[in-house]
Amino acid sequence: MANQFAVIGLGRFGLNLAQKLFESGQDVLGLDVNEERVEEAQGYVTHALIADSTDEEAMKSVGIRNFDTVIVAIGNDIQASILSVLLLKELGVQKVIAKAINKLHGKVLDKVGADWVVFPEKDMGLRVAHQLLSPNVLNFIELSNDYSIEEVKIPEKMIDKTLREIDFRAKFNISVIAIRHNHDIFISPSPDKLLDEGDVLVVIGKNRDLERFAKLH
Ligand code: ATP
Numbered sequence: 005m006a007n008q009f010a011v012i013g014l015g016r017f018g019l020n021l022a023q024k025l026f027e028s029g030q031d032v033l034g035l036d037v038n039e040e041r042v043e044e045a046q047g048y049v050t051h052a053l054i055a056d057s058t059d060e061e062a063m064k065s066v067g068i069r070n071f072d073t074v075i076v077a078i079g080n081d082i083q084a085s086i087l088s089v090l091l092l093k094e095l096g097v098q099k100v101i102a103k104a105i106n107k108l109h110g111k112v113l114d115k116v117g118a119d120w121v122v123f124p125e126k127d128m129g130l131r132v133a134h135q136l137l138s139p140n141v142l143n144f145i146e147l148s149n150d151y152s153i154e155e156v157k158i159p160e161k162m163i164d165k166t167l168r169e170i171d172f173r174a175k176f177n178i179s180v181i182a183i184r185h186n187h188d189i190f191i192s193p194s195p196d197k198l199l200d201e202g203d204v205l206v207v208i209g210k211n212r213d214l215e216r217f218a219k220l221h
Contacts, residue, residue, distance in 0.1 A: 018077030
């Protein structure tokens with residue numbers, strides 16, 4: 005069964021998020037105070053309505069507590085963003101995700117009960133910087149301040165060698181958890197797996213070891 009999502013604030017962030025969920029087969033209600041934004045969203049979400057998320061009656065009348073997840077994608081109007089999260093949690097919405105535009109805004113959203121606070125500009129800035137510093141790293145997930153999982157293009161000198169021969173754990177202190185080749189993915193590859201041109205390694209380890217490995221190319 006499709007999940008029920010509501011996205012409040014149909015700016016660039018909110019609308020892109022809503023559209024992606026909708027295209028993936030989820031039920032998405034888009035809400036915005038601005039009529040034009042609601043018009044623009046028609047066809048990209050299941051329903052789009054004009055509503056103010058700081059208005060308790062309006063939120064009750066759209067049955068907001070029946071949604072599995074509500075995303076508050078209001079940024080510039082910090083007051084509206086905070087009041088909306090507070091109200092949604094008070095009305096019993098299980099999972100509220102909120103966009104923050106700065107650290108303090110994020111802290112307050114956390115305090116009023118947001119289940120997940122996202123910082124799109126900060127995260128994208130860090131991601132682009134990371135990509136510029138390590139062009140061989142195609143993607144990464146930070147597990148903590150010290151550990152990450154990364155997708156790294158294989159260095160040319162490793163083509164036609166097996167994982168056993170390279171011995172990632174002993175040499176680089178990192179583990180290969182999967183190998184991706186175009187759309188094929190090999191999870192927990194055997195030590196005898198031969199590395200091929202175009203392979204992408206999914207590796208886990210300490211950030212400084214991963215950095216050292218990504219610079220080998
Ligand atoms: P983005 O950076 O995502 O494009 P933006 O710059 O358009 O956003 P934001 O302040 O982040 O501006 O607002 C996003 C949307 O949230 C706007 O379309 C705005 O009309 C809507 N919005 C603001 N306050 C409310 C509210 N109380 N209820 C519903 N929607 C709201």
